[in-house]
Amino acid sequence: MTVLARSVAQLRSAIADLPGSVGLVPTMGALHEGHARLVSLAAQENTSVVVSVFVNPLQFTDLGDCDDFRNYPRDLDADFALLENLGVDVVFAPTTDEMYPGGLPQVWVRSGEMGERLEGASRPGHFDGVTTVVAKLFQLTQPDRAYFGEKDAQQLAIIQRMVADLNFPVAVRPVPIIRGEDGLAESSRNQHLSAEAREQALVLPHVLAELQERAAAGVPLDIKGARRMLRTAEGVELDHLEVIDPATLLPVEEVGEGALAVAAIHVGGTRLIDNVRLVPGA
Ligand code: AMP
Numbered sequence: 593m594t595v596l597a598r599s600v601a602q603l604r605s606a607i608a609d610l611p612g613s614v615g616l617v618p619t620m621g622a623l624h625e626g627h628a629r630l631v632s633l634a635a636q637e638n639t640s641v642v643v644s645v646f647v648n649p650l651q652f653t654d655l656g657d658c659d660d661f662r663n664y665p666r667d668l669d670a671d672f673a674l675l676e677n678l679g680v681d682v683v684f685a686p687t688t689d690e691m692y693p694g695g696l697p698q699v700w701v702r703s704g705e706m707g708e709r710l711e712g713a714s715r716p717g718h719f720d721g722v723t724t725v726v727a728k729l730f731q732l733t734q735p736d737r738a739y740f741g742e743k744d745a746q747q748l749a750i751i752q753r754m755v756a757d758l759n760f761p762v763a764v765r766p767v768p769i770i771r772g773e774d775g776l777a778e779s780s781r782n783q784h785l786s787a788e789a790r791e792q793a794l795v796l797p798h799v800l801a802e803l804q805e806r807a808a809a810g811v812p813l814d815i816k817g818a819r820r821m822l823r824t825a826e827g828v829e830l831d832h833l834e835v836i837d838p839a840t841l842l843p844v845e846e847v848g849e850g851a852l853a854v855a856a857i858h859v860g861g862t863r864l865i866d867n868v869r870l871v872p873g874a
Contacts, residue, residue: 594676597684603732606682612639616735616762618726621645621685622665622780623674626770630739631678633767642733643675645685651721655696656688660863665783684733691728701727701758703750706841710854711746711865714831722747723754730760738762743769743777745854745867749841769866771797777866789860792827796857799833800868803853807870813847822857831856831863835870847872 597603607614615634619627623645634641647664649656668685675683700720703712707719730738740748752764770778775797776790785793799818806813815835822830833855837844844851847870854867 594672594680595682596672597682598686599690600686600732603682603684603686607642607733610640610642610681613736614638614640614642614733615765616729616733616738617641617643618729618738618740619643619645620647620664620780621671622667622783623671624770624778624780624782625772626741626743626778628674628678629770630741630767631675631680633765634737634739635679637737637765640681641679642682642684642735643680644729644733645671645683646691646725648691648721648725649688650692650696650700650724651718653715655717655721663784665780684729691725697724700724701754703754706746706750706753709746709841710832710834710836711856714856714863719747719750723750726751727754727758727760730762735762737765739765739767741767741769743779743866745838745852746841749839752839775801777864779864781862781864784860784862786860789827789862792825793857793859793864795822795825795828796855796864796866800853800855800866803835804868804870807847807851807872808874810872813853813870818853822855827859829858831858838869 595606597606615638617630617634652658652661672683701723703719703723712719748766755762755764776793799821803813803818819833835844835851835853838850838852851870852867853870856865
């Protein structure tokens with residue numbers, strides 16, 4: 593039976609009854625195939641699985657006082673049905689008051705310089721909101737393992753660094769990107785795309801796949817050309833495209849074993865991110 597915990601007290605009592613190892617999957621809900629993959633992996637590797645569903649205002653512009661937060665898709669009934677189907681033990685879906693009683697927290701976990709680049713440059717404070725809520729979720733659920741998608745490559749790197757820097761006794765498990773049949777990375781925000789905008793958004797995975805093929809073939813990457821393709825694509829606004837070291841998030845000149853091409857675009861008012869691993873000779 594899947595327990596729905598709406599409060600910290602309910603979560604604590606549900607967690608106390610869980611046997612064996614615990615896998616945590618933090619989400620903001622509006623669940624899709626990508627989330628389902630994280631949950632399946634957590635179920636394979638742990639005795640018990642906890643999934644959090646919480647649209648965290650701290651990681652949105654103006655601490656949630658923005659349309660992006662208000663319009664973020666929410667459907668707890670559908671999410672709970674899906675998670676019940678996947679055999680999840682506990683779904684933690686707290687209210688904002690339950691997570692932040694008395695308003696905003698005074699004490700935050702700061703993501704530092706890693707949180708200021710790339711996504712953080714366009715969304716100031718976003719990653720401080722992420723590290724703060726994830727630290728709270730780790731404290732609340734005491735997981736043995738926690739599952740994060742490689743789609744949010746910067747988030748994954750920052751959480752790995754937080755766990756190392758603050759000695760959280762949690763193993764961070766990265767999960768590869770799940771894509772739709774057309775190649776677009778699954779995202780809760782895809783719900784906002786019209787059919788036309790979705791078609792236009794496909795330039796993002798196409799340009800990234802081309803970079804991946806070039807790297808594999810040992811051909812120079814032509815990042816400027818790739819940026820130009822995104823900048824000039826119909827209906828698309830380029831935020832950034834960079835080749836980085838996935839652990840430090842710093843730009844790299846040479847495509848080593850594990851370089852990442854990361855990009856963000858806006859299509860039809862929706863912000864989309866994606867990335868591919870560049871492996872020479874793959
Ligand atoms: P979100 O609900 O968007 O905050 O995502 C919750 C978790 O699911 C994060 O660790 C994301 O990186 C991960 N995730 C979201 N979309 C995908 C995807 N298409 N493939 C793999 N993981 C994903």
